[in-house]
Amino acid sequence: MPVEYPTLARTLRSLTEGERDAVALMATVVCEVHHSDDRFDWTGFYRVTGPEMLKIGPYQGGHGCLVIPFSRGVCGKAARTRQVQLVPDVETFDGHIACASTTRSELVLPVFGAGGQLLGVFDIDSNKADAFTQEDAHELAKILEEVFLTVK
Numbered sequence: 001m002p003v004e005y006p007t008l009a010r011t012l013r014s015l016t017e018g019e020r021d022a023v024a025l026m027a028t029v030v031c032e033v034h035h036s037d038d039r040f041d042w043t044g045f046y047r048v049t050g051p052e053m054l055k056i057g058p059y060q061g062g063h064g065c066l067v068i069p070f071s072r073g074v075c076g077k078a079a080r081t082r083q084v085q086l087v088p089d090v091e092t093f094d095g096h097i098a099c100a101s102t103t104r105s106e107l108v109l110p111v112f113g114a115g116g117q118l119l120g121v122f123d124i125d126s127n128k129a130d131a132f133t134q135e136d137a138h139e140l141a142k143i144l145e146e147v148f149l150t151v152k
């Protein structure tokens with residue numbers, strides 16, 4: 001079953017209304033998204049914690065690498081370019097960081113706060129090849145935009 005994005009968006013809207021703390025919001029988004037679809041085997045945030053540096057944030061699934069520089073991996077590329085990265089086959093992505101050897105495809109979205117500042121990236125990994133669609137990217141970007149709009 002594909003994700004019911006309107007329902008997911010509505011649930012997140014009601015759960016996060018009035019909350020402005022980035023970590024509280026990230027934890028809530030991760031929980032709801034991770035359990036919304038079987039394709040999502042690892043779901044989590046990496047936060048910008050220093051110059052050109054991402055650190056693990058709230059996530060669900062097996063353990064994630066703790067630190068990812070902007071120069072590395074799919075997450076680093078999403079942070080560096082501030083653009084969504086849809087990777088149908090991680091083996092063809094030069095510099096992919098394999099936190100889990102079971103990961104076959106990934107979708108990573110940049111996350112922006114109130115002033116357009118980069119808060120981090122949202123990473124979903126699947127054990128299925130070619131698991132993600134442009135619809136996933138589009139709908140999740142809309143949800144992230146709405147949820148993190150108030151974060152300073």
Ligand code: SME
Pocket residue numbers: 042063064065068072073074075076095096097098099100103106123125
């Ligand atoms: N695969 C990611 C690293 C994060 S983990 O898989 C949890 C990447 O290449 O950016």
